[in-house]
Amino acid sequence: MKKIIIGIVVALAIGGMVFVSFPMIENARENLVEESARHLTKESEAEPQPLAIVDDEPYKNNEAGFMQRIHDMTHQKVYANDKWGALEANEENITMMLSLLDENEYDDEDYYREVLTTWKDGDFSNAVEVHNKIWRAQDGSIGKAKRLLTTEEEQLFVENNF
Secondary structure, three states, X not given: OHHHHHHHHHHHHHHHHHHXXXXXXXXXXXXXXXXXXXXXXXXXXXXXXXXXXXXXXXXXXXXXXXXXXXXXXXOOOEEEOOOOOOOOOOHHHHHHXXXXXXXXXXXXXXXXXXXXXXXXXXXXXXXXXXXXHHHHHOOOXXXXXXXXXXXXXXXXXXXXXX
């Protein structure tokens, strides 16, 4: 009889844990599905260009696309568990992005110009901050940047993506 009572108590405890944790698990699953769908949509709308920006048309009067390209450039410089998209953070691409700022009007134009000018000077020490600011603006929930990549990590990223 004692074993039956213990069995019932254990079964109720497990059932209670499942009942309490299921909504949290389901919510996490839904967030993951939504985040994945958001990234798939972004990727299908504009494939990242691994080398120089050849066609600047997607950026004409489109701040979201411009911001995404800055975000993609940070991926060369930051460590994050997940990254979608890559654009080489080289002088040619940075110069192209600065010229697009001269041709277009964006709400955060001053911020973009400050970031890109700093990068053009070879200083990427703000890349984690820039990544996470854009990531938050895009309602990111997966892939927050944690630190700058080491020189070796960045070289491997460049070799694998460009």
